[in-house]
Amino acid sequence: MIRVTVWNEYRHEKKNPKVAKIYPKGMHGAIAAYLNKQQGIKAMTATLDEPEHGLTEEVLAKTDVLTWWGHLAHGEVNDKIVDRVQKRVLEGMGLICLHSAHFSKIFRRLMGTSCILTWRETDDKERFWVTDPAHPITDGLPEYFELPHEEMYGEHFDIPNPDSQVFISWFTGGEVFRSGCAYHRGKGKVFYFRPGHETYPTYHDKTVLKVIANSVKWAAPINGPKLADGAWHDPIEKKRK
Amino acid sequence: MIRVTVWNEYRHEKKNPKVAKIYPKGMHGAIAAYLNKQQGIKAMTATLDEPEHGLTEEVLAKTDVLTWWGHLAHGEVNDKIVDRVQKRVLEGMGLICLHSAHFSKIFRRLMGTSCILTWRETDDKERFWVTDPAHPITDGLPEYFELPHEEMYGEHFDIPNPDSQVFISWFTGGEVFRSGCAYHRGKGKVFYFRPGHETYPTYHDKTVLKVIANSVKWAAPINGPKLADGAWHDPIEKKRK
Amino acid sequence: MIRVTVWNEYRHEKKNPKVAKIYPKGMHGAIAAYLNKQQGIKAMTATLDEPEHGLTEEVLAKTDVLTWWGHLAHGEVNDKIVDRVQKRVLEGMGLICLHSAHFSKIFRRLMGTSCILTWRETDDKERFWVTDPAHPITDGLPEYFELPHEEMYGEHFDIPNPDSQVFISWFTGGEVFRSGCAYHRGKGKVFYFRPGHETYPTYHDKTVLKVIANSVKWAAPINGPKLADGAWHDPIEKKRK
Amino acid sequence: MIRVTVWNEYRHEKKNPKVAKIYPKGMHGAIAAYLNKQQGIKAMTATLDEPEHGLTEEVLAKTDVLTWWGHLAHGEVNDKIVDRVQKRVLEGMGLICLHSAHFSKIFRRLMGTSCILTWRETDDKERFWVTDPAHPITDGLPEYFELPHEEMYGEHFDIPNPDSQVFISWFTGGEVFRSGCAYHRGKGKVFYFRPGHETYPTYHDKTVLKVIANSVKWAAPINGPKLADGAWHDPIEKKRK
Secondary structure (H helix, E strand, O other): OEEEEEEEOOOHHHHOHHHHHHOOOHHHHHHHHHHHOOOOEEEEEEEOOOHHHHOOHHHHHOOOEEEEEOOOOHHHOOHHHHHHHHHHHHHOOEEEEEHHHHHOHHHHHHHOOOOOOEEEEEEEEEEEEEOOOOOHHHOOOOOEEEEEEEEEEEOOOOOOOOOEEEEEEEEOOOOEEEEEEEEEEOOEEEEEEOOOOOOOOHHHOHHHHHHHHHHHHHHOOOOOOOOOOOOEOOOOOOOOO | OEEEEEEEOOOHHHHOHHHHHHOOOHHHHHHHHHHHOOOOEEEEEEEOOOHHHHOOHHHHHOOOEEEEEOOOOHHHOOHHHHHHHHHHHHHOOEEEEEHHHHHOHHHHHHHOOOOOOEEEEEEEEEEEEEOOOOOHHHOOOOOEEEEEEEEEEEOOOOOOOOOEEEEEEEEOOOOEEEEEEEEEEOOEEEEEEOOOOOOOOHHHOHHHHHHHHHHHHHHOOOOOOOOOOOOEOOOOOOOOO | OEEEEEEEOOOHHHHOHHHHHHOOOHHHHHHHHHHHOOOOEEEEEEEOOOHHHHOOHHHHHOOOEEEEEOOOOHHHOOHHHHHHHHHHHHHOOEEEEEHHHHHOHHHHHHHOOOOOOEEEEEEEEEEEEEOOOOOHHHOOOOOEEEEEEEEEEEOOOOOOOOOEEEEEEEEOOOOEEEEEEEEEEOOEEEEEEOOOOOOOOHHHOHHHHHHHHHHHHHHOOOOOOOOOOOOEOOOOOOOOO | OEEEEEEEOOOHHHHOHHHHHHOOOHHHHHHHHHHHOOOOEEEEEEEOOOHHHHOOHHHHHOOOEEEEEOOOOHHHOOHHHHHHHHHHHHHOOEEEEEHHHHHOHHHHHHHOOOOOOEEEEEEEEEEEEEOOOOOHHHOOOOOEEEEEEEEEEEOOOOOOOOOEEEEEEEEOOOOEEEEEEEEEEOOEEEEEEOOOOOOOOHHHOHHHHHHHHHHHHHHOOOOOOOOOOOOEOOOOOOOOO
């Protein structure tokens, strides 16, 4: 059983009736509901305004994969919680960063780059092309899929070269974007997946949800080796005379 | 159920009593026996001297993952069978190349490089260090493991930069080697795993066998997207006036 | 001085008056003329119908970087010449594969994959986005550049994950393409650059030509270490008692 | 002319007579003196105890490549200076992190991982094997080179998978280490090079110095494209009716 915590800033839904109508239980609610219908996945939720943003040591210790959506309030996320999440990722917890989480503290921390991109809100069509069809995240997908209306994110996207470039998006306005990017970081796996502007029903789209479920399965921790602890390490080979 | 075909050249075992004693049913027999004890894996075997090297269209169509051991007789492998295996890998079949299969026609074909390395048979100790602890192939492993006696393979190993560098080996004589190398090729996954000189009981070693089983699970095909067929592709977007 | 050999199939120019009008001295003539105006580069040409396709041992021994354009007659390229070029690349010669050279024997040989893609000839606009702005091939480029009319090449492009993804293209018809792909292979560097359909004046475009010159400079051989020769290698460390 | 700033913590040299004897002008002095003998390179130095650690806006603006050595006092480096250096790297300044700079704030910031490793000070021999002989940093090198005595750094080294794995080291005690790791980050290039424990004359070794000079040349900025500024980006393609 993969234990997922679906984290959401959960501000747009409270402020903007249009968003609330699309996501009456929040984007986290929609994503968690879908994941809970998948065999082998159990999803909980957590949001910014809960104590410790809902990400206590106890919660993270029981989280196999964390999904993250943030936008308006990246700056309100406490640095100590970011430290805690980063530590857990390096220890093996999966992290799925969605849409505007490209600019979250945790994603920028793990990438080491600015994560700046270009953007535009004008009802562009987005078409996702699969560029790594061997990757488990593409399981059950067609060679491309579309969202009729989405915010545009365009290159240059300031990220490290992904370990696997899973999707590249085409936009009506003439842009391209590396929209599905997979990374190993420590013992953890990180996936950035672009779509999910709050004013569109993106997290009701079956293919988008399938990608999220696939990424959760891919990012689930393995029982990997103990990591180095930074301490003195005696020679394994005996000293020669 | 992952259907594995364990392929072996199966010549050393017939010629050399020392090898036959270690592997009375061939190296393929030892590997297949282990895999058949793992839940979710069903292994068959095939060898060079069978018709079509045991790799008929029918066999390959029912193979999810092929493991390959060859050494003396790389040149006897029919080019048409190599074509057939390459095609199946690009379609999604996993391929695990073991030890001297670094110089097999199929591995060199898929890498595009010479795959040349340095080597020595002098009972070196080999120590495998995990360098990508997020990789599923490292599931259940310690931070390093050893083989008391193995043939040495050393750098420079002429291969493309792996998509994941899973293991790096240390040898007594002063060499290092990229001993676990994972690649995506088309819809297929390819893993090169170094150990397995025929005169040592390497394929009776529990950790080595565990790595092979892990790599089989990682390399099993997904239900990925249809690949491009090389044909004319009409515009998806309508032409503007 | 970087010594470049600009290789061209040189058939379209002889058969099709439209192509001949755009490239009166062949595409190779246009590219070589530009390169010869660059400081530090000296370009020669070679074509399919010359003896040994113009790629004798002597010519290749004096070639630092080879550029390749082929389309109609990939099958007429002698396998022995392909072996020779591959050997030289692994020894350090740079190789720049242009446009339909994605399906040349030498590119497919070096990639190990099918190199299949989708395509269409309908005057699409192509826009190249820089996705690796640290790469020397992007020196002096804007963040994107365009060709008003080109053949479309679309994903999925069956290639190994590039060592650097330098460009990604957008096409009017709704497709994307990994249009600038850099690889290390042995001691050699390989760059695939997409544009150059014979019926468009692509190799008169200043930005395209600049990219070719940049790629030549990047791919020029260094005085790198001797490669392994595949022979027995005595232990460097003395045997312990 | 490549303008290099050689940065050093410069504490060991002041405290430890053994170190001062090896490096009477500091490690920075030894490195800068070598670099200043190379054609096309002009090196200055900067140290921790200078105002702003010697890394004012003015100094960084005129620095093409920064080399960094730190060990005892990583924590004393001001976070604002780390921000400033990171920004410059993403804008194109090269960064060469030496030895214990693996644990500097700036390297950890750019990697996004813990950068933890194992270590031991016991006069191990270190042997560097070239694993990417196409990389410019290997220009003029043999297939391997040695340091008779060095501190040991061993795997697992918690870093992102390098864009190029240039060197892998062998140690007497039985360890291996990814000792030469090249990355692109934004418009900048970053190279981690392992050797340089303060009590050994490592920065007087000709091959080590050559690698540093090569890495400086490789990391020098290009005149690359303008990066995205994070602002609204109008559609390039006109809206259809």
